[in-house]
Amino acid sequence: MKHTSRNKQGGVALITAVLIVSLAVIASVSIAENYELNFRRTVTAFNSGQAWSYAKGAEEWAMAILARDQEDSRDYDGFDEAWWNNNEPLVFPLPSGYIEGKLEDAQGKLNINLLKQGNTVNNTMKVRFERLFSKLDISPGLVCAIIDWIDSDTSNPECPEGAEADVYSRLEVSYLPADQPMSDISELRLVHGITDEMYFKLLPHVTALADLNATLNINTASAEVLETLGPNIPQGIGQELVEEREDKPFKNPQEFVNFLTQRGLTADIQNSPIAVGSNHFLLNTRCVIGNSQVKMVSMIYRGGGNNLRIIKRSQKL
Numbered sequence: 111m112k113h114t115s116r117n118k119q120g121g122v123a124l125i126t127a128v129l130i131v132s133l134a135v136i137a138s139v140s141i142a143e144n145y146e147l148n149f150r151r152t153v154t155a156f157n158s159g160q161a162w163s164y165a166k167g168a169e170e171w172a173m174a175i176l177a178r179d180q181e182d183s184r185d186y187d188g189f190d191e192a193w194w195n196n197n198e199p200l201v202f203p204l205p206s207g208y209i210e211g212k213l214e215d216a217q218g219k220l221n222i223n224l225l226k227q228g229n230t231v232n233n234t235m236k237v238r239f240e241r242l243f244s245k246l247d248i249s250p251g252l253v254c255a256i257i258d259w260i261d262s263d264t265s266n267p268e269c270p271e272g273a274e275a276d277v278y279s280r281l282e283v284s285y286l287p288a289d290q291p292m293s294d295i296s297e298l299r300l301v302h303g304i305t306d307e308m309y310f311k312l313l314p315h316v317t318a319l320a321d322l323n324a325t326l327n328i329n330t331a332s333a334e335v336l337e338t339l340g341p342n343i344p345q346g347i348g349q350e351l352v353e354e355r356e357d358k359p360f361k362n363p364q365e366f367v368n369f370l371t372q373r374g375l376t377a378d379i380q381n382s383p384i385a386v387g388s389n390h391f392l393l394n395t396r397c398v399i400g401n402s403q404v405k406m407v408s409m410i411y412r413g414g415g416n417n418l419r420i421i422k423r424s425q426k427l
């Protein structure tokens with residue numbers, strides 16, 4: 111009996127021992143997995159922290175280039191200058207990764223926020239947008255919907271294709287228009303009537319800058335945008351202008367006017383002037399370290415006297 115009991119006790123002890131060993135194995139595996147996970151998390155956090163630091167460093171680099179450009183040539187900003195790299199990013203190797211940066215002019219596009227001038231519609235800008243929309247096979251009436259999106263009025267559509275709050279509130283997923291200037295061009299996707307296809311067609315030619323003094327730079331504007339700057343500018347003239355400025359950037363707006371005059375064309379730039387330089391540049395940065403990637407867009411403001419600063423920064427997916 112005692113023998114049986116001893117055997118039983120021995121059996122229990124053995125089972126307990128096996129259980130303890132099993133628990134210890136499970137615990138150690140779990141600790142190892144957690145350690146591995148935490149280690150990987152720490153490495154990722156470290157790498158992405160480093161990538162952010164490099165991306166911020168790229169801003170300093172871009173501002174130095176723009177400062178030098180200002181010192182070298184105060185009279186214009188064009189594609190023959192050092193800040194422009196043919197729309198290609200400059201790539202720099204890093205320990206276990208790389209960083210790339212691309213600078214572009216933010217003033218080479220039609221600014222949606224200029225469609226309003228105080229409380230009234232800027233008709234010169236409205237007509238430019240309508241011309242652009244027609245060129246891109248988008249209904250020019252939709253310019254009204256954009257004006258309604260940014261104007262403070264909440265109930266009177268600008269034209270039949272316009273849209274104020276009541277239109278948005280009747281949508282399946284309803285929302286309200288901003289009724290104020292756009293803070294980012296991506297808001298255009300929310301404007302009633304603008305499809306994704308239209309948005310991506312418009313994106314190379316339109317922007318949303320808060321600074322209403324940011325005048326269109328004709329040295330970086332697209333052929334399509336250049337053709338919106340006067341009535342009846344035939345298709346092809348924009349491309350001619352783009353080719354002409356390649357070797358000889360415009361040094362003043364009058365050179366552009368003269369180009370049109372020589373071809374019997376006119377520019378309507380009185381109420382919304384054009385410029386040959388820029389104060390706003392976009393830096394697109396991508397930094398890859400190990401498995402971490404940081405993509406950032408920084409808006410650089412360059413005022414007079416080497417006054418350079420970042421005025422907007424957003425992370426891209």
Ligand SMILES: [Ca+2]
Pocket residue numbers: 179180183184185186187188191
């Ligand atoms: Ca310049």
Ligand SMILES: [Ca+2]
Pocket residue numbers: 257258259260261262263264265274287289
């Ligand atoms: Ca409105």
